[in-house]
Amino acid sequence: MKRCPKCRRRYSDDSLSFCLDDGFPLAPEPDSDPTLISPTVPAPPLTRPWAGVDSSPAQSAQSPSHWVLLAAIVLLAVMLGGGAVVFLYRINKWDSPTNGSTSTTSPATPATKPPKSVPDPTIEAVPSKTPNLTGEWNMVNTVEKTSYPLYANLRIGYRIAITQTGTEFTAEGEKLSENGRTMDAFERTPIHVTGSVDQDGVRATFVEEGLRRKSSGRFEWTTTADGNQLRGKFVSTAAKSSGSSIATRDR
Numbered sequence: 001m002k003r004c005p006k007c008r009r010r011y012s013d014d015s016l017s018f019c020l021d022d023g024f025p026l027a028p029e030p031d032s033d034p035t036l037i038s039p040t041v042p043a044p045p046l047t048r049p050w051a052g053v054d055s056s057p058a059q060s061a062q063s064p065s066h067w068v069l070l071a072a073i074v075l076l077a078v079m080l081g082g083g084a085v086v087f088l089y090r091i092n093k094w095d096s097p098t099n100g101s102t103s104t105t106s107p108a109t110p111a112t113k114p115p116k117s118v119p120d121p122t123i124e125a126v127p128s129k130t131p132n133l134t135g136e137w138n139m140v141n142t143v144e145k146t147s148y149p150l151y152a153n154l155r156i157g158y159r160i161a162i163t164q165t166g167t168e169f170t171a172e173g174e175k176l177s178e179n180g181r182t183m184d185a186f187e188r189t190p191i192h193v194t195g196s197v198d199q200d201g202v203r204a205t206f207v208e209e210g211l212r213r214k215s216s217g218r219f220e221w222t223t224t225a226d227g228n229q230l231r232g233k234f235v236s237t238a239a240k241s242s243g244s245s246i247a248t249r250d251r
Contacts, residue, residue, distance in 0.1 A: 002026040130197055131227040134164045136250035137171075141234050144243035151239050155179050158191060160247075167197045175208070187211070195219065202230060210238065219245055 002011045004019035005027050011019075018025055139158040143151045157180075160173030171193035177183055189211060195204025202221040207214060217236035224231070230247040 001029045003029040130167055130199060131223050132164055133162045133169055133197060133202070133223075133227075133230075136161055137173075137230075137247045138250055139173075139230075139245065139247035141236075141245045142243045143241045146239045146241040148239035148241075151241055159250075160191065160193060162193075164197065168195075169197065169204075170194050171204075193219070202232070208236075208238070221245065221247065 002014060002016060003009065003026065004011075004022065004024050006022055006024040007019060009019060009021060010029070011026060016026060137160050139160060141156045141158070143154040143156070146152055146154075155178070156175060157177035158173050159176050160171040162169050162171040172190070173193070174188045174190050175183065176188060189209055191206055191208045193204050193206045195202060200223045202219070202223060204219045204221075205216070206219065207216045215236055215238035217234055217238075219232060219234050221230035221232035223229070228249040228251070230245075232245050233243065234245040235242045
């Protein structure tokens with residue numbers, strides 16, 4: 001006869017070594033006195049058929065604590081390792097020769113900017129040469145574009161007198177010819193010019209008092225090297241005409 005020390009279940013089969021309910025090792029039990037009535041042993045509670053060897057309460061309580069402690073140790077090791085990597089990276093960055101704090105050249109260094117030239121007050125500035133247009137001029141405008149076909153390729157001659165003060169000038173004159181034909185006195189119309197001179201560039205506006213109506217426009221000339229001729233173009237509101245303009249000083 002054998003008995004389970006844990007659940008107190010008896011087994012008459014001596015070939016069994018472990019309890020069929022809880023797997024605990026069986027212990028031999030001496031035969032009872034035939035004159036004595038053995039106390040009734042209550043039947044053990046039913047257990048799950050798939051239950052294995054029962055773990056002790058101490059082992060169940062210790063397992064979660066063990067894993068929590070292990071996880072804390074691993075997390076601490078990772079944090080320390082990451083901090084060490086960051087620390088070494090910053091040290092290497094500070095020691096790098098490309099770091100802005102160790103650079104010997106700054107883009108804002110005044111030395112990289114060209115020094116400003118300071119004018120010498122003892123040296124007088126040389127004024128730019130401005131041609132003097134004062135005098136009598138013969139001007140010919142050739143119509144190259146116009147809204148009135150009869151004016152196409154028309155050459156109109158003028159005689160003007162220019163008076164220049166500084167870089168500004170005015171001129172008074174009249175129209176004298178068309179295509180080389182000298183006009184009669186009653187056909188001639190006055191012209192008024194106002195302009196300015198900038199070295200070899202001359203710009204002016206004009207108003208011409210025609211027999212029927214007034215017209216206006218502008219001149220853009222350049223002076224020749226000797227200053228005795230103006231070459232450029234004109235634009236007029238008369239029949240929306242434009243073309244070349246040449247004025248020659250009357251010597």
